[in-house]
Amino acid sequence: MLAQQRQAEIAELVRVHGVVRVVDLAARFGVSDMTVRRDLEALANKAIVVKVHGGAASTASSPPRDFGERWFRPPASTTHHREKNAIAAAAARLVEPGSAIAIGGGTTAMLLAQHLAGVAGLTVVTNSLPVSDVLHHFGRPDQTVIVTGGTRTPSDALAGPIAVTALQGLHVERTFLGAHGMSAAGGFRTPNLLEAATNRAFVAGARELVVLVDSAKWGRAGLATFAQLEEARIVVSDIGLTVEARAALEDRVARVVLVDPADRVGGAHRTP
Known part of the structure; x- marks a missing residue:
């Protein structure tokens, strides 16, 4: 799977579940933790997710606009x-x-x-x-x-x-x-x-x-x-x-x- 495809799927998982863990993503895609962290870094730089300890969280949840x-x-x-x-x-x-x-x-x-x-x-x-x-x-x-x-x-x-x-x-x-x-x-x-x-x-x-x-x-x-x-x-x-x-x-x-x-x-x- 190309990095872009994997990142698109990670973004969808975050959208659905709110929070994802590095260890779970690594097992799901059969890649290393470091690869997942690079994916999360790329998504965070685009403001698609927010990096948190051990994973990533959604930027589009139910909180107020501000x-x-x-x-x-x-x-x-x-x-x-x-x-x-x-x-x-x-x-x-x-x-x-x-x-x-x-x-x-x-x-x-x-x-x-x-x-x-x-x-x-x-x-x-x-x-x-x-x-x-x-x-x-x-x-x-x-x-x-x-x-x-x-x-x-x-x-x-x-x-x-x-x-x-x-x-x-x-x-x-x-x-x-x-x-x-x-x-x-x-x-x-x-x-x-x-x-x-x-x-x-x-x-x-x-x-x-x-x-x-x-x-x-x-x-x-x-x-x-x-x-x-x-x-x-x-x-x-x-x-x-x-x-x-x-x-x-x-x-x-x-x-x-x-x-x-x-x-x-x-x-x-x-x-x-």
Whole structure:
């Protein structure tokens, strides 16, 4: 089968099923995973599909007209979009099928949800409206999404006492949180007091905290600290971090993952 024919059939499968997996397509067409990934890359470049973790999703589903522009595929002009997307892709590789995780609010969290749409049997606890909508419209039918409720913040997160109460008693393997700023002295910060309290509840209910934060956030101030650096088990950032910032993180965090946004396959430079 010619590549064009195979890609046309893949596009039809995505249209019908909403989401397809690389492993299933490779078996269907009798080709390698790498060949399928090249096909998906070609279709994504034509805006026919959206690449997600382990497969591809439809760009023409039931969301409102502006849904894809605002949440599922943010414009490339979004601040540090390439870094955030590479960070989200690396973070998605930390998630195992069938696991229970929590995802907070923010642009990088929404991108993480996009990359997790194809992960089987996932349970996601979130206070983010964009995250819940991405997984609702594009996630696998065997995924479970639990939304906290609460007061809506400017970042489209649900926060405050209602959200904190909803999180009490819930236990997940990993919590993935973004941060408005970070520093050695101030830890991970947010400018919103309600979000700070809610993020602390997320941290309390997780076996491990994973912070997703691009290098531009180092040294940025925030009104409230929701976690100190050493409370994070893993920090996923990018190679734009200064030498000073890297040293501070590596001294206090168990594992630091630094991605190169120029690497199209999401390769990462890692410190153990």
